[in-house]
Structure formats: structure tokens, C-alpha cells
Amino acid sequence: MNAASPEEEVLIPGRPMLVDQVFEAILSLLLDDKISTGSPLSIDGLAKRFKVSSTPVREALARLETTGMVRREALRGYKVAPEPTASDIAALLTSRQILEPACTNIAAGNSTDELVADLEGFHRDLEASRRGGDTFAGYRAYWKADENFHRRIVEATDNEFLLRAYSAIEGSIQRFRLMVHNDMSGDHTVQEHQAIIDAIKAGDPATATAAMDKHIEGIRSRSLSLAKFGQQA
Template sequence: MPTEQRRPVRPERISPRLVVDDVHDQLLRLIIDGHLPADSPLSIDALAREFGVSSSPVREALTRLESTGLVQRLALRGYRVAPALTADELADLIDARLLLEPAVAAAAALRPAREGLVDELEASVVALAAAPRGEQFDSFRAYYDADREFHRAIVAGTHNRFLVHAYDALGSHVQRFRLFSGRGVTDAEATVSEHRAIALAIAAGDADAASQAMQAHLVGVRTRALAEIHD
């Protein structure tokens, strides 16, 4: 009887993703809460020593934060914390979202198989309404996550990877949430109501209503954010 030939067992690749996520989350908290002030340098080696990790996850976390605009990489100077957006820059950012997200919401509403998306959006609205809204990032992190996941779920619901890349490149949520540090989330009731209207329109398959609800939400976000800056 021939000896059974067994293929060699290959070890699974060990991913440092969890370490990178932890470093990313810590840096995000430190920047949003102002413990790492605008324009302050970010030394990869110093951060690695402080966090007790190698330089690789720190470098990857900084690259991810750079894509959101929270961190800047300057030639021959390394990484630095980016300044908070000015009122004009924040308005421009939300205007860019206004060009993208109403159309995305309409496209998501027209998808024939969207039950999973509808369930995800409903769960996100519930999580947003229940999330704490304290003054520091740790105390409104669940709110931030629910808000971000709601919008990204709609983009992902189009099943168009180019739209997903375009949305991710804006990095808009994290920029806006810098306004909440030290004062807490100030527009939760309006945001929850607006999210619910978007979710209902998508659930009904009404593309026009979904587009209009998303536009109304983003206009509201812009108005409220600019009021926060000028307060």
C-alpha cells in the first residue's frame, strides 16, 4: 500500500495588526485630546519606546493617521501632528462630502439586496443614540465609532471599491471630532435624527429621499461644526 503523501503544514502568518490598531488608537486619542499638540514632532523611535513596541507598528499607525490628515509627513523632518482645520478648510471638506455622499446614499438605496446594510444601519443608529458623549475622546469614542461606521457602511453598501477609496481618502470624521475634545458631543440629538432619516430612506429603496436626507445631514453637520469653531 503506497505511503500517503502529506503536504507540509505551512505556519499561518502572524499579523501585527492588533498591535498596530492599539498604537493607532492611542495616537488618535492623544491627538484629539490635545496631549500631542498641533505641529508637535512625532518621533517613531520615541513613540515605540513609550508604547513598548517595535518601530514597525508605530510607522504603520502614523501612515494610517497621515491618510486622515491628522498627521503630516514633512520631507527631512519626519512626522508631525497636523494643525486643526480652519473654518474654511472644514467647510471645504464637508462640501467635498456633499458631492459624494448623497449620490452614494442614492446608489445604496437602489441595491436590490440590501437587507444586511439596512440591519447594519439600524444597529448603528441605536448605538449612536446610546453612546456616551463625554468631554474626552475615551468617553465619546463609542459615539465616534458609530457615526463613522454608519457613513462607511453606506459607502461599502454600493459595492464600488472606487467610491470606498474616495470616501476613505477624505478622512472627514476624525477631523470633525477634534472639535469635541474638552466639551463633549454637542449635536447628538440632531445627528441621530438625521441618521435615522437616511436609514429609513435606504430601507425603503427610495433613492431620491436617501440623497436628500444625506444632503440635509451634511449641511447640518457643516452648520453645527462651523458654529463650534466660532463659539
């Protein structure tokens, strides 16, 4: 039946271990804003909610802790990270402005047809979700497209460490998307993403870098103009 070489028979590289499923499940709860900021994440409560024991829940939370999305207090349990302040937003955008333009620079140098195709695909998703109306599903698709776009550029650097550094703050980026609740009506994002794609497509690192820098600067000004956050601590 299955001929071929023996090493190709192993086709289940990572079966869905319970701990991985729990990790994804809790991640979805956080990213979809199902749990309000600061509220406690009871280990036993999550275990009962997912119909598993506490062991995989503990392990999943230990991983999530390093993403900054949950915090652990010894003997007191885990909590969802608190509401970000205005200075948190500013700090996050500063870190993005250091990382992402530099990654875009490298990615534009590594530009391939596949990269451009992927980015254009995410860009179409973004536009489509914008027209999808104001449903929650629409918002989710919008965030997901934006997240995919930015992550794909970092992946295109083909640099494990840049990806690791970006991943370390990606969860916070996503959480802040929820707060800022960028009204999708203004299509700044679409225009700015398009400029980035054009420069990458042209294999022009300098222009691509500038475009990403301008994009994040745009996010900063739009976020702070909303100023719906408590002032910095």
C-alpha cells in the same frame, strides 16, 4: 481532527504583524486625541513607547501619511496634522457633500435587509451613547457609532473606488469630530440618521440622497455656528 478540504486549513489570513499593531496603536492615539495637533511624532519615541524597533514604526507612519492625519517633513520627522481652520472644515464638508449623497443614492438602490439591520444597529449605538453621559468613553462611543453609520453606507455601494476615496478623507472626518465636539444634547444627528435609514429601508434612492444631503448641510450649519476655530488662513 480537522477533516474538510485542505484549502480551509489556512485560517489565519492576516496574523497581527507588528507593523499592523503599531499602525492601529498610533491611529488610536490620534483618534482619541491623546496627542495634540501639531506636536511631533518622534520615530524613536514611538518605538520606545511600544517597545519595538523603529522599522515597523516607520512603515506605519508611511501609511498614516496618506490619510492626512500626520505629515512628514524630510529629515525633520513626522508631526500630527495641524489644527484645521474654518476654511478646512468648510472644504471637508464640501467634499463630503459631493461624495456621501451620491453614495447614499447607490446604497439605497442596493438596499438589503442586512444593510438596514446594520444601520439600525449603529443608530441604536448612537442613541445609547447619547444617554451614556458626558464621559470620554461616552464621546468615543458616539463618534464610533457615527463613523460606522457613514462608512457602512459607503461600503453598501459595493464600489471599491468610492470606498477608497471616502477612506482617504475618513481620518480627517474623525479628527474634525474631535474639534467640533458636537454636543450630543441636540439630537439633530439622530433625527437625520433616522430619515436616511427610512429612505434606504424603503428603497427610495432620491429621498435617501436628499436626506444625506440635508444631514451634511446640518453638520455644516451646526459646525460653523460654533465657530470655535480660528478664522481661515
